Amino acid sequence: MSSADIYREIILDYYRNPRNYGKIQNPDIAQRDSNPLCGDELEMHLNIKDDKVADVKFTGKGCAISQASASMLTELILGKDFDYVKKLNKEDILDNLGLHDLGPARIKCALLSLKVLKSGLYSYLVDKLHDTASADKIKEESSGLY
Amino acid sequence: MQTSFINIENIRNDFPILKRKVHKVKPLVYLDNAATTQKPIQVIEAISNYYLNYNSNIHRAVHELAEEATLAYEMTRDKIAKFINVKKREEIVFVRGTTEAINLVAYAWGRQNIQKDDIIVTTEYEHHSNIVPWQLLAKEKGAKLEYIGVDDNGELILDHLDTYLKTGKVKIVTFSQMSNVLGTITDSEEIIKRSKAHGARVLVDGAQSVPHLKVDLEKLGCDFFAFSAHKMLGPTGVGVLWAKKELLQEMVPFNGGGDMIREVHKYETTWNDLPYKFEAGTPNIADVIGFGAALDYLDKIGMDKVREHEMELTKYALDKLEQMKGIVLYGPKDVTKRGGVISFNLGDIHPHDLATIIDEDGIAIRSGHHCAQVLMERLDVSATSRASFYIYNTKEEVDVFIKSLNRAKELFKL
Numbered sequence: 001m002s003s004a005d006i007y008r009e010i011i012l013d014y015y016r017n018p019r020n021y022g023k024i025q026n027p028d029i030a031q032r033d034s035n036p037l038c039g040d041e042l043e044m045h046l047n048i049k050d051d052k053v054a055d056v057k058f059t060g061k062g063c064a065i066s067q068a069s070a071s072m073l074t075e076l077i078l079g080k081d082f083d084y085v086k087k088l089n090k091e092d093i094l095d096n097l098g099l100h101d102l103g104p105a106r107i108k109c110a111l112l113s114l115k116v117l118k119s120g121l122y123s124y125l126v127d128k129l130h131d132t133a134s135a136d137k138i139k140e141e142s143s144g145l146y
Numbered sequence: 147m148q149t150s151f152i153n154i155e156n157i158r159n160d161f162p163i164l165k166r167k168v169h170k171v172k173p174l175v176y177l178d179n180a181a182t183t184q185k186p187i188q189v190i191e192a193i194s195n196y197y198l199n200y201n202s203n204i205h206r207a208v209h210e211l212a213e214e215a216t217l218a219y220e221m222t223r224d225k226i227a228k229f230i231n232v233k234k235r236e237e238i239v240f241v242r243g244t245t246e247a248i249n250l251v252a253y254a255w256g257r258q259n260i261q262k263d264d265i266i267v268t269t270e271y272e273h274h275s276n277i278v279p280w281q282l283l284a285k286e287k288g289a290k291l292e293y294i295g296v297d298d299n300g301e302l303i304l305d306h307l308d309t310y311l312k313t314g315k316v317k318i319v320t321f322s323q324m325s326n327v328l329g330t331i332t333d334s335e336e337i338i339k340r341s342k343a344h345g346a347r348v349l350v351d352g353a354q355s356v357p358h359l360k361v362d363l364e365k366l367g368c369d370f371f372a373f374s375a376h377k378m379l380g381p382t383g384v385g386v387l388w389a390k391k392e393l394l395q396e397m398v399p400f401n402g403g404g405d406m407i408r409e410v411h412k413y414e415t416t417w418n419d420l421p422y423k424f425e426a427g428t429p430n431i432a433d434v435i436g437f438g439a440a441l442d443y444l445d446k447i448g449m450d451k452v453r454e455h456e457m458e459l460t461k462y463a464l465d466k467l468e469q470m471k472g473i474v475l476y477g478p479k480d481v482t483k484r485g486g487v488i489s490f491n492l493g494d495i496h497p498h499d500l501a502t503i504i505d506e507d508g509i510a511i512r513s514g515h516h517c518a519q520v521l522m523e524r525l526d527v528s529a530t531s532r533a534s535f536y537i538y539n540t541k542e543e544v545d546v547f548i549k550s551l552n553r554a555k556e557l558f559k560l
Contacts, residue, residue, distance in 0.1 A: 064495075
């Protein structure tokens with residue numbers, strides 16, 4: 001897809017004015033990752049309450065695609081059921097961004113936030129909920145992200 | 147609009163890839179030469195000629211093919227000796243690239259000579275390949291790794307070196323002759339002079355310098371020197387480690403295997419003569435031969451001309467870039483102090499976004515940390531964009547590049 005299609009007003013807006021940017025004190029989930037190819041960094045914090053995402057924040061450094069993607073993902077999941085978040089997939093993220101035909105080099109930027117989220121969920125399910133079955137399922141699903 | 151120093155049209159005709167289009171219709175503007183350069187037809191033909199006509203293993207067989215292959219392989223060694231002004235051909239060791247050369251020194255020399263509390267000195271503008279092998283060695287031996295800092299002009303702060311040298315514990319100083327990010331040409335002779343006065347060995351990473359500057363090792367006076375073929379018109383998978391003969395003699399082999407031995411018995415082996423002691427296994431014969439053709443090509447143009455051409459292009463590009471609103475340029479402003487590598491940031495456009503946008507106009511640049519995260523930290527950026535030139539680049543290409551940067555600015559509403 002062309003740059004004019006990628007760098008639309010909305011992507012630039014989320015890049016320059018990221019929603020839910022910041023950290024949560026003592027979050028239930030804290031997960032950080034980076035893309036070794038380009039050095040993009042992303043950290044996500046979540047609080048889960050009554051099986052819902054009660055709060056979510058992110059911090060990071062990187063390109064417009066990775067940062068807008070992270071910010072839009074936080075908006076997408078805030079207040080949603082935990083089950084919904086567990087089921088989020090690659091297509092949901094690309095739909096949300098309106099970016100469907102990114103090349104192989106740039107799709108990683110768009111999916112970094114989902115990867116961080118899934119890794120965080122995995123640790124949460126294993127360490128706090130002791131639900132290894134669900135955790136393994138998430139791990140399997142997210143292994144295809146990169 | 148060619149520069150006054152070389153006939154660009156003739157040169158460009160030797161590079162088949164420069165005729166291709168990218169994104170269907172855009173002429174390729176290749177400005178990623180610090181990562182790897184394109185290959186002239188002479189190099190491509192030298193490699194295919196070996197496979198078509200005299201493919202054979204080298205050194206031991208006595209048939210005609212083997213003789214031809216051995217001769218061609220060894221001729222490259224002589225060409226290298228001449229190219230970097232080295233008297234003893236046995237001091238030239240073929241490796242896979244600069245990275246392997248540095249690892250070889252860290253392993254084969256470092257493990258014997260670095261002890262607990264010794265100091266290894268490197269610089270803040272090194273490529274990861276000149277940091278990580280020394281970190282591994284320092285951790286293993288309990289030695290210290292220290293850094294010569296970079297000033298705001300992108301040059302090394304040599305006072306830092308003096309501070310380390312005064313401790314009397316510095317065993318080796320290792321630095322790049324030209325920064326792969328800033329383009330800064332290191333004051334190598336001064337560093338070597340000071341280091342030698344304190345009895346430290348010196349390794350020079352020539353990956354960025356040998357392709358672009360005339361390098362004279364006899365004059366330079368370092369102990370180890372490393373560079374790669376693929377950054378100077380040659381194929382990937384070939385590099386050179388040069389080291390003083392007495393050092394190579396003292397060092398243990400890096401890889402054990404065929405060709406590096408004199409006699410093998412059940413529990414003892416004696417080593418082959420230099421340089422073969424360090425060339426275990428069947429080497430990259432075809433690509434070493436291809437590298438020979440690349441050296442011939444550069445020799446024919448003349449490294450002085452290469453340098454003059456790149457200085458003119460770099461000045462042309464810097465003059466235009468400096469006028470661009472929102473640009474931050476890294477590295478020395480004076481083109482006599484730098485090579486044809488220009489790192490920059492444009493407004494708040496992330497380098498990956500910038501590279502994606504200008505790629506649409508057929509322009510290949512690098513974006514990211516350029517394997518120099520220590521320097522990125524020093525510059526306080528997560529990434530930069532980098533354009534780098536070589537002998538086939540033109541001022542017209544610089545114009546296309548500038549125009550494309552302006553389009554990126556428009557897209558980002560800057």
